[in-house]
Amino acid sequence: MNPPTLLQQTAHIADEFVAGLAGRRVGASAGVEQLRHSLAAPLPDEPVDPAEVVSALARAVEPGLVASAGPRYFGFVTGGSLPAALAADWLTSAWDQNAGMFVQSPAMSVVEEVAAGWILDLLGFPSQAGVGFVTGATMANFTGLAAGRHEVLRRAGWDVEQDGLQGAPHLRVVAGAEAHATVFAALRLLGLGSRRVEVIEADEQGRMRADRLGAALRRERTPTLVCAQAGNVNTGAFDPLPEIADLAAEHGAWLHVDGAFGLWAAASPARREQARGVQRADSCATDGHKWLNVPYDSGLVIVADAAAHRAAMSAGAAYFVTGAAGERDGMQWAPEFSRRARALPIYAALRSLGRRGVADLIERCCRHAARLADLLRVAPEVEILNEVVLNQVLVRFRPRDGGDADEFTRAMIRRVQGDGTCWAGGTTWRGRAAMRLSVSGWMTSEADIEMSAAAILRLASS
Numbered sequence: 001m002n003p004p005t006l007l008q009q010t011a012h013i014a015d016e017f018v019a020g021l022a023g024r025r026v027g028a029s030a031g032v033e034q035l036r037h038s039l040a041a042p043l044p045d046e047p048v049d050p051a052e053v054v055s056a057l058a059r060a061v062e063p064g065l066v067a068s069a070g071p072r073y074f075g076f077v078t079g080g081s082l083p084a085a086l087a088a089d090w091l092t093s094a095w096d097q098n099a100g101m102f103v104q105s106p107a108m109s110v111v112e113e114v115a116a117g118w119i120l121d122l123l124g125f126p127s128q129a130g131v132g133f134v135t136g137a138t139m140a141n142f143t144g145l146a147a148g149r150h151e152v153l154r155r156a157g158w159d160v161e162q163d164g165l166q167g168a169p170h171l172r173v174v175a176g177a178e179a180h181a182t183v184f185a186a187l188r189l190l191g192l193g194s195r196r197v198e199v200i201e202a203d204e205q206g207r208m209r210a211d212r213l214g215a216a217l218r219r220e221r222t223p224t225l226v227c228a229q230a231g232n233v234n235t236g237a238f239d240p241l242p243e244i245a246d247l248a249a250e251h252g253a254w255l256h257v258d259g260a261f262g263l264w265a266a267a268s269p270a271r272r273e274q275a276r277g278v279q280r281a282d283s284c285a286t287d288g289h290k291w292l293n294v295p296y297d298s299g300l301v302i303v304a305d306a307a308a309h310r311a312a313m314s315a316g317a318a319y320f321v322t323g324a325a326g327e328r329d330g331m332q333w334a335p336e337f338s339r340r341a342r343a344l345p346i347y348a349a350l351r352s353l354g355r356r357g358v359a360d361l362i363e364r365c366c367r368h369a370a371r372l373a374d375l376l377r378v379a380p381e382v383e384i385l386n387e388v389v390l391n392q393v394l395v396r397f398r399p400r401d402g403g404d405a406d407e408f409t410r411a412m413i414r415r416v417q418g419d420g421t422c423w424a425g426g427t428t429w430r431g432r433a434a435m436r437l438s439v440s441g442w443m444t445s446e447a448d449i450e451m452s453a454a455a456i457l458r459l460a461s462s
């Protein structure tokens, strides 16, 4: 028998890790010193055998890995990797196709085309909308807002791609008070600045107040971008999108919706109502690597006006051989030219789950979040701060001795992370410290929820 190839050995390492995900301590066990000690070897002068490099690397990083792809990681709206998506992601690297242009990889171009069509269909967007495969929701926000910047300035007689922003008509940006930090990052990259954003008050669940938006839009008529949100990172709440879409339409503003995880509610018949109106957005950002459970480096942008989308992104050079008969060049829908074929894991995820599987994944996570909140709220130490409308739970802990709840909540987050049964991050919600639990992984079962709730309650009363 032949000895195993490098990729077979690597598959074995990967298999063991994935098989062990549910059983391992969720947080990392090594700290920075230990990891530096095992990894920071001097750069070798001479080549080293690849098999040795990979196995030494796997051994060195092992204690510093986080089981974020596993069933009891509730930090940062982080999903795992569906088996088909993970396998397809391996092939993405093995095939090493450049997904920039059709001529560079006809197969990956068509994969992208088909996956884009499925996404639009599943989420209820018009089939002629533009879809771009980007690195994450940050770049999806960037791309959607770039298309908006193009279009509202074009209508005002200004070509922002050619002439930039210096001397351009005033471009107003309006966003809800709870807009995600990456919306502001995108606006900075677009030369629109974050301080210039007019911030619209949010309600107690973090939803933009449509009445305040209406008042702001009535104050001034000028090219305007409105940034709304489907799924608040803390509460999971949705901005009132139907009202916001009406206001944007009435005032000729471009409506961008950040739906990094929340947009997936539109794929579930049971949750669709919550995302109602999102399909009226001019542009919408979402992630594949969060709730769709594909590996990282996967964001999606949808732009209703495909021409505006392309105008904002297209690059041209003499040696670019762009598709002739409507062939898709991925680079025309995203900021980068050369890039990995990141539509492939999305294609595999959607095909392996099917419509019903995607809906089940979303529904199951929401059900688990509600159950987790119910299991926790019976304890006298626990207060659930949000209406659990999606997959997010905000928990505050009051010490029995009447001590400081902010301090105790932060201590509880450290205890939970140290305990290792599950992992939760922290946040501040309306001025109060909170533990943030997000159920986004395909692997999470009812038993994982019960085990995690029991660990949290044990730590709260000890």
Ligand SMILES: *Cc1c(COP(=O)(O)O)cnc(C)c1O
Binding pocket: 077, 135, 136, 137, 138, 139, 180, 182, 183, 231, 232, 233, 258, 259, 260, 261, 287, 299
């Ligand atoms: C995670 C998130 C982002 C940023 O997405 P990345 O994929 O990390 O770039 C933006 N908006 C919201 C609401 C998010 O949850």
